[in-house]
Amino acid sequence: MRWVEIAVEIDREAIDAVANLLQNAGANGTVIEDESETGSGEFFEIPLPVPAEKKETAIVKAYLPQNDLIGEKVNFIKSQLEVFRQFLTIGPGEIALRAVEDEEWADAWKQHFKSQQVGRKLMVVPSWEQADESTGNINIYLDPGMAFGTGAHPTTRRCLQVLEDHINGNEVIYDVGTGSGILAIAAAKLGAAKVTGIDLDPVALGIAWENVTFNKVGDKVTIREGDLLSVAGEQADGVIANIIADAII
Incomplete structure (x- = not known):
């Protein structure tokens, strides 16, 4: 294309x-x-x-x-x-x-995408780099490809901080407009028991699943095509949607 x-x-x-x-x-x-x-x-x-x-x-x-x-x-x-x-x-x-x-x-x-601290412990790391695992940080390895979500944008960073503040363990979370999968992966690594990443873009779906697999959270995270109403099948503890307001309203 x-x-x-x-x-x-x-x-x-x-x-x-x-x-x-x-x-x-x-x-x-x-x-x-x-x-x-x-x-x-x-x-x-x-x-x-x-x-x-x-x-x-x-x-x-x-x-x-x-x-x-x-x-x-x-x-x-x-x-x-x-x-x-x-x-x-x-x-x-x-x-x-x-x-x-x-x-x-x-x-x-890619030459401009570098490791970055996005919360108290959350660290976003390019998948082609190796983070220092001894720091106690929660590392999210990411290759956004052509999907939205590196952690650089203020809205992405704020969503990550909200997840860090509110996930205590064993939650069910929906990530609407998952893009690169960054928020779904963060939720899983912070302790959520079940996370569903949802997107309408087939390119984003493929990239999100690759990132989920790379981060070894495939046992907690599912990537689904559709919107929240068509995909949601159970009550959730939280829904996060880092997308433009027009799409939500």
Whole structure:
């Protein structure tokens, strides 16, 4: 499959709004290139070397399937940027498009995905690295591939912290929009007895199960295709959904 990389140059103030806009347009995640140390994104953020005269703009990138809907989605992004100008400093708002292949999109970000502490004990570790198992941390080995969820985005990080605060052991948990499976795996490693990760994206389902298997929690975690209403078969102690509000409401 071919993809279209959409790169939007904006004022730093608008990073979060534009990242959310691109995800609402259908992107599984965003890449943020920023000369400052601030900003956040999924799949990753890239702090660039700071020059003598620091630019006031950043670039937010996203990847959408190259199909008949791409023109409509680009027009939607352009129109929303103009709406944002009414209450945000958008800056240039220039959009650049580039065609990329599956492999380029899925692998290019790996050089920027590093181990990161996301809670008191939770540590997210790239599956191609080996964590120090003597630290007492709970290590979640992850290869997100083309699915949402590395722990870098503030919402993912906050969900992980909520799980760490509220899972005491033997809970039944549903993870709606499981993406890479990061939250389902975290719940299992924190002590939940049964976790069901749910997603509509077949690519995400495959990646999530690979991560579940790699983390050796397949005895606790099941990955299912569908939505909560079609999959839920028993009462749960908790439901976690790190997805955009429109999908929940």
